[in-house]
Amino acid sequence: xxxxxxxxxxxxxxxxxxxxxxxxxxxxxxxxxxxxxxxxxxxxxxxxxxxxxxxxxxxxxxxxxxxxxxxxxxxxxxxxxxxxxxxxxxxxxxxxxxxxxxxxxxxxxxxxxxxxxxxxxxxxxxxxxxxxxxxxxxxxxxxxxxxxxxxxxxxxxxxxxxxxxxxxxxxxxxxxxxxxxxxxxxxxxxxxxxxxxxxxxxxxxxxxxxxxxxxxxxxxxxxxxxxxxxx
Amino acid sequence: xxxxxxxxxxxxxxxxxxxxxxxxxxxxxxxxxxxxxxxxxxxxxxxxxxxxxxxxxxxxxxxxxxxxxxxxxxxxxxxxxxxxxxxxxxxxxxxxxxxxxxxxxxxxxxxxxxxxxxxxxxxxxxxxxxxxxxxxxxxxxxxxxxxxxxxxxxxxxxxxxxxxxxxxxxxxxxxxxxxxxxxxxxxxxxxxxxxxxxxxxxxxxxxxxxxxxxxxxxxxxxxxxxxxxxxxxxxxxxxxxxxxxxxxxxxxxxxxxxxxxxxxxxxxxxxxxxxxxxxxxxxxxxxxxxxxxxxx
Numbered sequence: 457x458x459x460x461x462x463x464x465x466x467x468x469x470x471x472x473x474x475x476x477x478x479x480x481x482x483x484x485x486x487x488x489x490x491x492x493x494x495x496x497x498x499x500x501x502x503x504x505x506x507x508x509x510x511x512x513x514x515x516x517x518x519x520x521x522x523x524x525x526x527x528x529x530x531x532x533x534x535x536x537x538x539x540x541x542x543x544x545x546x547x548x549x550x551x552x553x554x555x556x557x558x559x560x561x562x563x564x565x566x567x568x569x570x571x572x573x574x575x576x577x578x579x580x581x582x583x584x585x586x587x588x589x590x591x592x593x594x595x596x597x598x599x600x601x602x603x604x605x606x607x608x609x610x611x612x613x614x615x616x617x618x619x620x621x622x623x624x625x626x627x628x629x630x631x632x633x634x635x636x637x638x639x640x641x642x643x644x645x646x647x648x649x650x651x652x653x654x655x656x657x658x659x660x661x662x663x664x665x666x667x668x669x670x671x672x673x674x675x676x677x678x679x680x681x682x683x684x685x686x687x
Numbered sequence: 688x689x690x691x692x693x694x695x696x697x698x699x700x701x702x703x704x705x706x707x708x709x710x711x712x713x714x715x716x717x718x719x720x721x722x723x724x725x726x727x728x729x730x731x732x733x734x735x736x737x738x739x740x741x742x743x744x745x746x747x748x749x750x751x752x753x754x755x756x757x758x759x760x761x762x763x764x765x766x767x768x769x770x771x772x773x774x775x776x777x778x779x780x781x782x783x784x785x786x787x788x789x790x791x792x793x794x795x796x797x798x799x800x801x802x803x804x805x806x807x808x809x810x811x812x813x814x815x816x817x818x819x820x821x822x823x824x825x826x827x828x829x830x831x832x833x834x835x836x837x838x839x840x841x842x843x844x845x846x847x848x849x850x851x852x853x854x855x856x857x858x859x860x861x862x863x864x865x866x867x868x869x870x871x872x873x874x875x876x877x878x879x880x881x882x883x884x885x886x887x888x889x890x891x892x893x894x895x896x897x898x899x900x901x902x903x904x905x906x907x908x909x910x911x912x913x914x915x916x917x918x919x920x921x922x923x924x925x926x927x928x929x930x931x932x933x934x935x936x937x938x939x940x941x942x943x944x945x946x947x948x949x950x951x952x953x954x955x956x957x958x959x960x961x962x963x964x965x966x967x968x969x970x971x972x973x974x975x976x977x978x979x980x981x982x983x
Contacts, residue, residue, distance in 0.1 A: 572895050
């Protein structure tokens with residue numbers, strides 16, 4: 457299908473902007489279907505090399521400008537006029553010193569393929585490692601999150617509870633003071649503070665007594681149980 | 688029996704007796720050429736000659752492009768942003784659609800019986816490449832993949848997957864190759880380069896950013912492994928659902944399998960040679976060091 461379509465399309469003359477004649481003399485036959493496949497190229501711009509009247513500067517004279525005695529100009533002369541320009545073709549290539557320079561420059565700026573591939577691999581590895589490390593860190597931190605959230609919530613709750621307790625305690629002390637002294641006193645006055653310290657001492661004594669009782673009970677209970685077990 | 692009618696009749700007689708076509712016998716189809724307005728002449732072209740009434744417009748003193756009468760112009764009001772940084776230094780690849788390639792082949796501007804290179808495309812005026820404007824070559828774009836029907840061996844600098852599939856479906860070959868800016872200039876305009884008398888330079892390898900692209904078989908890179916490329920061809924055929932034609936059985940197999948050396952710019956010419964247009968000769972270096980350098 458493809459080749460038949462191609463054969464069916466016969467080439468038409470292409471008119472170049474410069475208006476040159478169309479068909480090239482070279483007609484390769486497309487052997488698939490026997491039809492001629494005409495290639496119509498743009499004729500190239502006429503190469504005005506000026507071979508009949510060349511200007512070749514006089515290298516010895518002082519009047520010729522310096523730029524016409526350079527190696528670059530010589531190459532251009534050779535390129536235009538060929539061997540009739542009188543330039544040694546060996547001068548077209550770089551000299552050994554220039555070649556050394558070129559090789560050094562290339563070695564510095566254009567590393568070989570293997571080196572480049574290694575560099576690329578190293579870079580991608582590094583980037584991947586960094587990304588993995590970061591992701592791991594993130595994952596680890598995310599795993600810690602529920603516990604951290606719970607802890608924080610607990611802390612908040614406890615702080616709230618503490619505040620509440622403080623308030624309740626202060627209310628109680630005020631009520632206690634009210635009962636004892638018969639009037640609502642200022643919690644900052646020294647009497648109130650004395651009362652508070654008294655209450656605290658009583659509380660401490662009570663706690664100590666409780667502790668001692670618990671200890672005695674505990675010391676009594678084991679021999680009784682051992683006695684019970686032995687008997 | 689007596690008088691046999693000639694086919695064509697009187698029209699053919701007239702045609703045979705008319706004189707040869709020349710510029711003196713031709714005139715454009717009526718309606719195709721509109722007479723241009725001659726400024727400064729006549730009732731309509733004269734008077735103010737299309738320049739308007741007084742002011743900067745008539746006197747030709749308009750301010751520069753972009754100036755908005757003192758208001759901060761658009762091109763300065765828009766703030767810079769990071770994603771535009773270095774945009775003028777980025778590599779550009781001129782797109783070549785399959786539509787255009789088919790058009791060029793049909794009109795005979797590009798020869799499908801020879802390997803199609805950027806030089807051939809430029810010679811056929813298919814694409815315009817400006818190596819000095821950060822163009823790094825041509826990219827094959829898949830638009831027109833449905834109607835593409837030509838068997839070609841084409842070498843481009845980048846190619847989209849659909850384009851590769853379309854070309855391989857028709858029994859062709861695609862290769863992506865890198866040309867550094869100097870080699871690209873030589874490739875696009877070979878004749879001015881040959882006239883300058885310099886030896887053909889060797890193509891440099893792509894930089895680290897493009898090496899992965901050109902060593903990848905899925906992009907048909909010129910640095911990739913040929914076996915991997917074959918596998919990629921089969922895989923692509925399976926992906927797009929067409930039967931991969933066997934090129935080795937083709938009569939143009941030798942042409943289709945022509946691929947350039949990574950250091951080579953032109954088919955048939957090696958780096959280090961000097962092509963002389965004046966005498967139609969090629970000069971090759973004989974010095975060992977030069978040979979070693981150009982063949983490394």
